[in-house]
Amino acid sequence: MIPCDKCPLRRCQYFLPFTEDELAFMLRFKAGELTVEAGTTVLMEGSNSPQVFTVLSGMGTRYKTLEDGNRQVINFLFPGDFIGLQAGVMGEMKHSVEASAPMVLCVFNRSDLWNMFKAHPARAYDLTWIAAVEEHFLGESLTALGQRSAGQRIAWALLRIHHRLRAVGLETAGVVPLAFRQQDLADALGLSLVHTNKTLMQLRKSGLARWSDGSLAIADRTKLAEYAGSAPEPLEQRPLM
Amino acid sequence: MIPCDKCPLRRCQYFLPFTEDELAFMLRFKAGELTVEAGTTVLMEGSNSPQVFTVLSGMGTRYKTLEDGNRQVINFLFPGDFIGLQAGVMGEMKHSVEASAPMVLCVFNRSDLWNMFKAHPARAYDLTWIAAVEEHFLGESLTALGQRSAGQRIAWALLRIHHRLRAVGLETAGVVPLAFRQQDLADALGLSLVHTNKTLMQLRKSGLARWSDGSLAIADRTKLAEYAGSAPEPLEQRPLM
DNA sequence: CGTAGGCTTGAATATGGTCAATGGTTGTGG
DNA sequence: CCACAACCATTGACCATATTCAAGCCTACG
Numbered sequence: 086m087i088p089c090d091k092c093p094l095r096r097c098q099y100f101l102p103f104t105e106d107e108l109a110f111m112l113r114f115k116a117g118e119l120t121v122e123a124g125t126t127v128l129m130e131g132s133n134s135p136q137v138f139t140v141l142s143g144m145g146t147r148y149k150t151l152e153d154g155n156r157q158v159i160n161f162l163f164p165g166d167f168i169g170l171q172a173g174v175m176g177e178m179k180h181s182v183e184a185s186a187p188m189v190l191c192v193f194n195r196s197d198l199w200n201m202f203k204a205h206p207a208r209a210y211d212l213t214w215i216a217a218v219e220e221h222f223l224g225e226s227l228t229a230l231g232q233r234s235a236g237q238r239i240a241w242a243l244l245r246i247h248h249r250l251r252a253v254g255l256e257t258a259g260v261v262p263l264a265f266r267q268q269d270l271a272d273a274l275g276l277s278l279v280h281t282n283k284t285l286m287q288l289r290k291s292g293l294a295r296w297s298d299g300s301l302a303i304a305d306r307t308k309l310a311e312y313a314g315s316a317p318e319p320l321e322q323r324p325l326m
Numbered sequence: 327m328i329p330c331d332k333c334p335l336r337r338c339q340y341f342l343p344f345t346e347d348e349l350a351f352m353l354r355f356k357a358g359e360l361t362v363e364a365g366t367t368v369l370m371e372g373s374n375s376p377q378v379f380t381v382l383s384g385m386g387t388r389y390k391t392l393e394d395g396n397r398q399v400i401n402f403l404f405p406g407d408f409i410g411l412q413a414g415v416m417g418e419m420k421h422s423v424e425a426s427a428p429m430v431l432c433v434f435n436r437s438d439l440w441n442m443f444k445a446h447p448a449r450a451y452d453l454t455w456i457a458a459v460e461e462h463f464l465g466e467s468l469t470a471l472g473q474r475s476a477g478q479r480i481a482w483a484l485l486r487i488h489h490r491l492r493a494v495g496l497e498t499a500g501v502v503p504l505a506f507r508q509q510d511l512a513d514a515l516g517l518s519l520v521h522t523n524k525t526l527m528q529l530r531k532s533g534l535a536r537w538s539d540g541s542l543a544i545a546d547r548t549k550l551a552e553y554a555g556s557a558p559e560p561l562e563q564r565p566l567m
Numbered sequence: 568c569g570t571a572g573g574c575t576t577g578a579a580t581a582t583g584g585t586c587a588a589t590g591g592t593t594g595t596g597g
Numbered sequence: 598c599c600a601c602a603a604c605c606a607t608t609g610a611c612c613a614t615a616t617t618c619a620a621g622c623c624t625a626c627g
Contacts, residue, residue, distance in 0.1 A: 149469050152555060157469040171462060174455040175562075179462040202447040202454075209450050210443045214415040216457035221412060221420040223464035228390050228398040230471040231516030235583065266605065275472030277584050282607060284583095297606090314393060321416075476615065507573065521615050523575060538574090574623080581616075590607075597600080 086118045087141070089191075094141070094165050099252035100325035101211075110205050117192040121184045123264070128169060128182040136192050137169035139326050143188030144264045148272065149180045158273035160222065161185075161246060161265065164253045167215050167326045173198050186264035211324035218323050230275050233314060238274045239284050240313035243294050247303050252320055263301040327359045328382070330432075335382070335406050340493035341566035342452075351446050358433040362425045364505070369410060369423040377433050378410035380567050384429030385505045389513065390421045399514035401463065402426075402487060402506065405494045408456050408567045414439050427505035452565035459564050471516050474555060479515045480525050481554035484535050488544050493561060504542040 087093075089111040094100060103111065119138065121127060128134055130149060145162040159180050162168065172178045173195050202209040229241050250261040271281040288294045293309045295302040303309055310317040328334075330352040335341060344352065360379065362368060369375055371390060386403040400421050403409065413419045414436050443450040470482050491502040512522040529535045534550045536543040544550055551558040 147465075149465065151469070151473055152557065155473045157465075157472045159465045159468060170454075171458050174451065174458045175462070180465055199447075199451065202443075202451045206440075206443040206447065206450065209447065209454070210415065210440065213411075213443075213450070213454045213457055216454055216461060217412050217415045220457060220460055220464060221416070223461060223468060224388075224390065224398075224400045224421055227400060227464060227468055227471065228392070230468065231398045231513070232392055232396045268605080272472070278606090279585080279608085280583055286607080316393065509573080518616050519574090520576085520617080524615095527575080568627100570625105570627085572623105572625090574621105576621080577619090579616105579618085582614090584611105584613075586609105586611085588608085590605105592605085593603085595600100595602085597598100 086115075088112055089115055092141070094253065094325055097165070097253050099320065099322060100165060101322050103325075104207070107205070107208060110201075110208060114193055114197055114201065114208075115191050116194050116197070119190040119192050121188050121190070123184055123186050123188075125184045125188075126181060127184060127188070127190065128172070128178050130178055130181045132172065132178050133176060134169055134172045134178065135195050137167070137173045137195055137198065138190040138192055140164050140166045140168065141189040141191050143184060144186045145182055145184045145188055146265070146269055146273075147180045147182050156272045157275070158269055160226065161249075161269075161273070163249050164255075165325055167212075169195070170212070170216055170219075185266075185269065208326075212326060214324050215326060226273075235274075235276055235280055235284050236287065237313050237315075238276065239270065239281065240288065240294065240309050241315055242270060242274060243288075243296065243301060243303065244306065244309055244313055244315070244317070247301060247306070248318070248320070259304060260300050260302045263296060263299055327356075329353055330356055333382075335494065335566055338406070338494050340561065340563060341406060342563050344566075345448070348446070348449060351442075351449060355434055355438055355442065355449075356432050357435045357438070360431040360433050362429050362431070364425055364427050364429075366425045366429075367422060368425060368429070368431065369413070369419050371419055371422045373413065373419050374417060375410055375413045375419065376436050378408070378414045378436055378439065379431040379433055381405050381407045381409065382430040382432050384425060385427045386423055386425045386429055387506070387510055387514075388421045388423050397513045398516070399510055401467065402490075402510075402514070404490050405496075406566055408453075410436070411453070411457055411460075426507075426510065449567075453567060455565050456567060467514075476515075476517055476521055476525050477528065478554050478556075479517065480511070480522065481529065481535065481550050482556055483511060483515060484529075484537065484542060484544065485547065485550055485554055485556070485558070488542060488547070489559070489561070500545060501541050501543045504537060504540055 090108055140162050142164050147159040149157050168182055229238050247261055250256055255261050267281050268278050271278045293312055306317055331349055381403055383405050388400040390398045409423055470479050488502055496502050508522050509519050512519045534553055547558055
């Protein structure tokens with residue numbers, strides 16, 4: 086198990102640094118590590134997990150399944166993302182979590198959360214901050230689904246994913262690894278698989294973005310952002326739990 | 327100014343009750359009241375408000391405006407909703423807030439938030455809980471936009487609004503007041519105004535839901551939920567800030 | 568009385584969905 | 598080593614849902 090003081094994520098500028106005090110707390114707070122292979126369901130909608138997690142490495146999806154079998158991917162999970170807040174404070178998960186690639190998760194005990202609020206207000210504040218960031222991103226997603234065309238949505242999603250992976254140091258010469266299926270993206274953006282495929286093909290042919298064989302290459306982010314109809318967002322720091 | 331111990335919202339079963347201790351804290355925490363008329367912008371995207379709010383009465387919208395002038399309504403605001411978390415913890419609002427009807431807001435100083443985390447972990451925990459509830463609702467909205475047809479979306483939205491207003495005691499014989507324009511609903515659901523209008527008309531003709539002149543009447547919630555393709559959700563309690 | 572804002576309606580159009588079939592790759596068992 | 602199944606990506610044809618455009622109506626308000 087990687088102790089928090091040796092956590093590779095702490096080297097990313099994307100995350101706010103820990104104070105000595107916080108680091109000491111996290112070392113005790115981290116209860117273990119969970120390694121899962123691609124395809125594993127980590128948390129189930131409606132479950133009452135005794136644990137909460139932080140993604141240490143790998144990728145996954147949060148999603149909801151509807152009565153009619155349709156699926157909505159709420160968002161994609163990348164290193165540094167916190168999982169299980171709803172179970173943590175509300176007592177029940179409102180969506181499921183599945184690994185799309187081999188994943189390593191830091192495990193925390195839900196019962197320790199309350200202690201954190203009592204004894205470590207700074208960490209509690211950070212957790213709320215993380216929740217606010219999540220809320221912000223969901224608002225962005227909602228805006229994409231509500232106001233953008235299929236092409237713009239896909240461009241926007243690829244940009245956002247690229248941006249997020251760059252933030253955790255997974256980019257090399259404009260290329261990032263991407264472990265999802267086209268179906269996942271389609272389910273995230275409210276598009277059919279067929280249309281998603283055709284649109285991705287267009288982006289590929291126009292040279293704006295190339296996603297195939299688990300790799301996403303974006304040559305000119307500014308141009309893609311223009312196509313997506315969204316300003317390229319700056320890299321804002323956020324806390325890491 | 328209504329002191330928190332006399333807050334009418336506390337009488338709603340929808341909200342978890344305060345302990346004596348919490349009530350005492352809230353009495354000091356509440357810094358004032360803000361009364362605005364319909365059409366007023368309470369918070370602007372990008373602003374760095376020194377205050378955060380709770381809706382005491384009235385209705386409003388959270389929304390984002392895009393480069394092209396399009397607008398996405400993130401959600402509707404009702405009594406008991408907390409506003410400004412993002413500015414509170416992240417330092418900047420990511421959406422705007424506008425009053426759709428005369429609104430009274432409880433005002434809190436952003437600078438007191440950190441004191442709350444240090445001195446009142448139970449209230450801090452509740453704030454995180456509120457954030458998690460918000461996240462849950464946004465996920466539901468995302469699912470509605472991504473997976474449901476126009477008719478289902480509108481039925482779903484009307485149900486949810488009805489449900490929320492019932493929770494704060496604003497229902498009388500299946501009827502709730504509703505201060506929004508059709509354009510607001512259209513912008514919330516990613517539909518055009520024209521199509522929203524026609525769909526509302528259909529719901530009216532089929533007798534499932536009747537929204538006109540600022541009143542929404544739902545005769546049979548079960549039937550409407552069936553039409554919306556969603557299970558009628560139970561009333562879950564949440565904290566009030 | 569004139570204007571503005573919001574609601575209503577019809578017709579033409581387009582964006583994206585559905586259906587159906589094919590190809591490539593991987594893994595498994597005979 | 599080959600046959601087969603499973604899974605995912607790809608493509609074409611057709612169709613439906615929802616958008617856009619355009620106009621008329623009603624009410625509130627100055």
